[in-house]
Amino acid sequence: MKIASIALRNIFRNKWRSFLSLSAIALVTFTIVFLFAIMEGMKLDQRTTMAKFATGDARIRNAGFEKYQFIAPEEFMIPDYDKAIAALRADPAVETAVGRFQFPAQVAVKWEVIFGMNWPGETNSTLATGLDFSDEKSFFSLASYLVPGGRLPGQGEILVSGGFAKKFNLKPGDSLILYSGGTWGQQDAVLKISGIVALPLAQLNVNSIYMALSAAQNLLLRQGQAEEILIRFKPGVAVGDAVAAVRTALARNGFKDLDVKPWNEIGNAGTFIDLASKIYYFMAFFFFILGTTVIINTTMMVIYERMREIGTLRAMGMTGPEMIRLFFMEAFFIGAAAAFVGVILGSALILPLSVSGVDFGKLIDLGKTNLDISDVIYPQLNLVSTLFVFFYSTAVSSLISFIPTRRAAKIEPVEALRSI
Amino acid sequence: MVKVNHVVKNYTIGKLEVHALRGVDLEIKDGEFMSIAGPSGSGKTTLLNLIGCLDACTGGDILIDGESIGGKKRDERALLRRRKIGFVFQSFNLIPVLTAYENVAFALSLLKTGPGETRERTMKILEEVGLTGLEKRFPNELSGGQQQRVAVARALVKKPTLVLADEPTANLDSDTGREILKLMEDLNRTHGTTFVFSTHDPMVMDFAHRLVLLHDGAIVSDKAKK
Amino acid sequence: MTIKRSIWLALLVVLPATVFAQMTAEEVVRRLEKNEVYTSSKSSGKLLITNQFGTKTKTFTAASQGAEKLLLEFTNKEERGQKILRLNDQIFVYYPRSNSVVSMQGGALKDSIFGSDFTYEDLTGEKSILNLYKVEFAQPSTETVDGVQCYHLRLTGITSVAYPFQELWVETARLVRRKAVFFSLTREPLKEMEVKETKEVSGKIFPSRFVITDLIKKNSSTEFALDSIQINPRLDARQFSLERLKF
Ligand SMILES: Nc1ncnc2c1ncn2[C@@H]1O[C@H](COP(=O)(O)OP(=O)(O)OP(=O)(O)O)[C@@H](O)[C@H]1O
Ligand SMILES: [Mg+2]
Numbered sequence: 001m002k003i004a005s006i007a008l009r010n011i012f013r014n015k016w017r018s019f020l021s022l023s024a025i026a027l028v029t030f031t032i033v034f035l036f037a038i039m040e041g042m043k044l045d046q047r048t049t050m051a052k053f054a055t056g057d058a059r060i061r062n063a064g065f066e067k068y069q070f071i072a073p074e075e076f077m078i079p080d081y082d083k084a085i086a087a088l089r090a091d092p093a094v095e096t097a098v099g100r101f102q103f104p105a106q107v108a109v110k111w112e113v114i115f116g117m118n119w120p121g122e123t124n125s126t127l128a129t130g131l132d133f134s135d136e137k138s139f140f141s142l143a144s145y146l147v148p149g150g151r152l153p154g155q156g157e158i159l160v161s162g163g164f165a166k167k168f169n170l171k172p173g174d175s176l177i178l179y180s181g182g183t184w185g186q187q188d189a190v191l192k193i194s195g196i197v198a199l200p201l202a203q204l205n206v207n208s209i210y211m212a213l214s215a216a217q218n219l220l221l222r223q224g225q226a227e228e229i230l231i232r233f234k235p236g237v238a239v240g241d242a243v244a245a246v247r248t249a250l251a252r253n254g255f256k257d258l259d260v261k262p263w264n265e266i267g268n269a270g271t272f273i274d275l276a277s278k279i280y281y282f283m284a285f286f287f288f289i290l291g292t293t294v295i296i297n298t299t300m301m302v303i304y305e306r307m308r309e310i311g312t313l314r315a316m317g318m319t320g321p322e323m324i325r326l327f328f329m330e331a332f333f334i335g336a337a338a339a340f341v342g343v344i345l346g347s348a349l350i351l352p353l354s355v356s357g358v359d360f361g362k363l364i365d366l367g368k369t370n371l372d373i374s375d376v377i378y379p380q381l382n383l384v385s386t387l388f389v390f391f392y393s394t395a396v397s398s399l400i401s402f403i404p405t406r407r408a409a410k411i412e413p414v415e416a417l418r419s420i
Numbered sequence: 421m422v423k424v425n426h427v428v429k430n431y432t433i434g435k436l437e438v439h440a441l442r443g444v445d446l447e448i449k450d451g452e453f454m455s456i457a458g459p460s461g462s463g464k465t466t467l468l469n470l471i472g473c474l475d476a477c478t479g480g481d482i483l484i485d486g487e488s489i490g491g492k493k494r495d496e497r498a499l500l501r502r503r504k505i506g507f508v509f510q511s512f513n514l515i516p517v518l519t520a521y522e523n524v525a526f527a528l529s530l531l532k533t534g535p536g537e538t539r540e541r542t543m544k545i546l547e548e549v550g551l552t553g554l555e556k557r558f559p560n561e562l563s564g565g566q567q568q569r570v571a572v573a574r575a576l577v578k579k580p581t582l583v584l585a586d587e588p589t590a591n592l593d594s595d596t597g598r599e600i601l602k603l604m605e606d607l608n609r610t611h612g613t614t615f616v617f618s619t620h621d622p623m624v625m626d627f628a629h630r631l632v633l634l635h636d637g638a639i640v641s642d643k644a645k646k
Numbered sequence: 647m648t649i650k651r652s653i654w655l656a657l658l659v660v661l662p663a664t665v666f667a668q669m670t671a672e673e674v675v676r677r678l679e680k681n682e683v684y685t686s687s688k689s690s691g692k693l694l695i696t697n698q699f700g701t702k703t704k705t706f707t708a709a710s711q712g713a714e715k716l717l718l719e720f721t722n723k724e725e726r727g728q729k730i731l732r733l734n735d736q737i738f739v740y741y742p743r744s745n746s747v748v749s750m751q752g753g754a755l756k757d758s759i760f761g762s763d764f765t766y767e768d769l770t771g772e773k774s775i776l777n778l779y780k781v782e783f784a785q786p787s788t789e790t791v792d793g794v795q796c797y798h799l800r801l802t803g804i805t806s807v808a809y810p811f812q813e814l815w816v817e818t819a820r821l822v823r824r825k826a827v828f829f830s831l832t833r834e835p836l837k838e839m840e841v842k843e844t845k846e847v848s849g850k851i852f853p854s855r856f857v858i859t860d861l862i863k864k865n866s867s868t869e870f871a872l873d874s875i876q877i878n879p880r881l882d883a884r885q886f887s888l889e890r891l892k893f
Pocket of ligand 2: 466
């Protein structure tokens with residue numbers, strides 16, 4: 001008679017109690033599987049978002065830009081960016097390469113006319129981006145975010161992000177005055193709003209404005225220059241290899257001091273997700289502690305109930321470690337079954353959600369937080385992390401039973417036998 | 421062979437010291453069928469527990485087959501019990517989740533006996549205790565007498581040096597009790613296993629081949645009867 | 647040597663020094679400011695903004711009336727037509743392309759002009775030093791700056807001022823500003839101004855080239871160089887008005 005099968009039968013002695021323990025652990029496992037799936041979803045979201053809106057699959061900037069962007073960004077542009085783009089597009093791995101110009105700007109949305117001049121009361125900070133609308137169509141297709149009634153801007157025109165438009169009650173046809181500041185040189189223009197873009201990324205939607213790349217170049221008197229070039233690789237291309245190829249291609253074409261970075265090495269892309277995963281791991285651990293108190297409690301009750309049985313088994317010659325194994329197995333079976341149930345239920349919930357998405361924008365105002373995540377997250381079921389949760393869940397809930405069982409092993413057989 | 425050498429056992433309850441055994445000397449030869457009798461509180465259970473390696477002596481020593489058990493650690497004593505000592509309890513103490521067959525076979529599984537031998541020995545002893553056909557029953561599906569028969573089979577299946585039974589018939593009616601005693605006597609004869617059982621029932625004492633009388637923690641008489 | 651002779655000698659040596667010392671710190675400032683008073687001025691010049699990457703040049707014309715009206719108009723390509731008008735303590739910036747006027751207020755006054763070491767605030771607050779600061783001599787009271795002997799003054803703000811502490815060096819001979827260091831409330835040096843060249847126009851000594859260094863930024867400095875200066879020219883007083891910014 002194996003200890004394991006005794007343990008298994010013991011589980012069914014008090015079905016409701018075992019069910020309760022199982023439910024607690026299953027619920028915890030379920031929650032964690034769900035949390036991890038959301039986290040995976042956020043990672044995926046960030047990857048697509050970064051690639052789509054901010055970095056492309058890889059981004060090229062002047063090597064000094066990163067370091068000096070707050071002191072003298074204008075000194076670290078990509079000159080001859082047209083030539084660079086032509087060279088990049090010749091690379092078979094590159095689907096498209098586009099130039100961009102990004103600069104902070106103050107924007108006045110209303111003003112009075114006094115003495116024949118425009119007098120804005122106040123200005124608001126925005127992030128202005130000059131980009132090539134037709135070239136970016138294949139990834140950052142701003143046209144697809146246009147609110148009906150708007151169109152892409154021409155010279156002297158501008159697109160305003162939804163959040164900004166809503167805040168200041170702007171609509172297509174309205175005008176605004178833009179002032180570039182700082183070291184970019186003090187430039188200004190009255191621009192007409194050609195359309196509103198409702199961007200899925202809360203942070204961008206708050207205060208972004210978009211204009212044609214040439215309009216930005218003209219405004220800042222920087223014709224022929226771009227701040228960055230974004231590259232989109234063809235599907236199936238390994239980004240790491242392609243980036244290396246791009247570096248050599250640029251060097252061969254005489255471009256020096258250009259820095260090519262794959263999307264995942266850019267900026268602080270990882271930091272938020274890293275922090276979130278740490279918080280999630282901590283939450284997971286905390287949930288488990290809660291869930292496992294049920295296991296501890298059950299095991300303790302079981303030990304007191306079966307005291308005379310423990311005495312009998314000890315009298316028959318079962319040693320302390322064997323005793324521990326018996327109770328451990330019970331917890332292990334419950335834990336494993338619960339983890340299995342939790343993982344199955346979690347996956348069953350996530351699979352449809354990974355298609356339909358979860359709209360967090362409705363739940364919290366992400367615009368006010370500083371997170372680079374979309375409103376709608378598509379939770380992702382990751383085999384490795386799900387397996388991890390299964391094993392973790394099983395391990396924690398069974399290992400925790402050591403706390404009460406170690407005490408059971410120390411009970412004197414005579415004492416155990418004397419109990420009723 | 422078991423030798424009990426001037427064994428003393430004290431219990432402390434708070435500040436109070438209870439002298440459960442006050443120097444017991446006893447020799448149990450192989451194949452004996454012996455009863456330890458005495459009034460309640462005389463120390464019968466205490467003595468059986470000490471002989472059964474379930475507890476440690478306060479003074480003196482016990483030798484089983486010449487091996488002193490005084491200095492053994494708890495798990496060493498457990499392994500000794502596993503091999504050499506079978507127990508029969510007053511309230512049967514079968515494992516409720518195991519069938520009659522499994523309860524018996526479990527004693528062998530602790531000794532890592534192979535499956536074929538386990539099956540053979542288990543079936544044989546169950547037959548000897550008269551439980552053929554009831555192997556698959558769980559304890560709660562058996563009568564008290566049948567349960568105690570399973571318990572006797574469980575104690576004997578591993579061919580122990582010694583079977584200890586603390587008031588094995590106290591929870592049975594007198595007819596069933598007598599049947600159990602008869603069974604134990606038969607097994608003592610056929611297997612040559614040493615049986616030591618405690619009781620304060622004169623009918624049970626009648627079955628014993630040797631009767632040791634305990635009183636207040638000391639042996640007051642020790643008579644061979646048959 | 648007799649005692650009498652030595653007293654004479656000592657007097658001879660000490661006398662010029664005591665004449666210096668008799669002028670109080672306040673008096674130095676009063677004499678300094680007297681040189682700076684004129685009813686109007688007209689000038690043109692360059693603003694050379696230098697950082698570690700190179701120098702940018704902005705050209706401008708300037709007109710002033712009294713101490714509290716100033717109009718700067720930029721003439722270089724990038725900022726052509728942009729104007730900065732100071733009326734008393736108010737600053738207005740006119741942008742020709744959007745035909746708009748931004749009134750600089752609050753924090754915006756601390757913004758740098760074209761990324762230079764010069765802020766809008768630096769254009770304001772030319773009331774008499776004595777109204778704003780308590781003035782005293784440093785120890786020692788004179789020091790040479792680039793080989794020129796100067797009074798070394800310490801200024802402590804008595805009202806709320808942009809720079810609560812200043813050190814000022816005034817040429818002893820001509821009683822004109824030579825150098826100034828501006829400190830924060832915690833006495834950290836923030837900026838330094840040094841006059842590199844002066845011009846004498848209509849009996850007034852004018853700093854025609856001076857450098858302002860932001861001591862917090864690295865490798866940066868901003869130089870003002872005036873090509874032409876007219877003192878008390880005939881000016882159209884109406885140009886210092888908001889209505890006329892557009893023209
Ligand atoms: N664990 C213990 N702690 C304290 N005293 C004990 C303990 N076990 C037994 N005793 C005491 O030791 C003495 C002997 O007890 P023991 O159980 O051996 O008697 P017994 O002969 O088996 O009695 P009974 O016929 O009632 O079973 C009694 O006075 C009892 O109260
Ligand atoms: Mg007893």
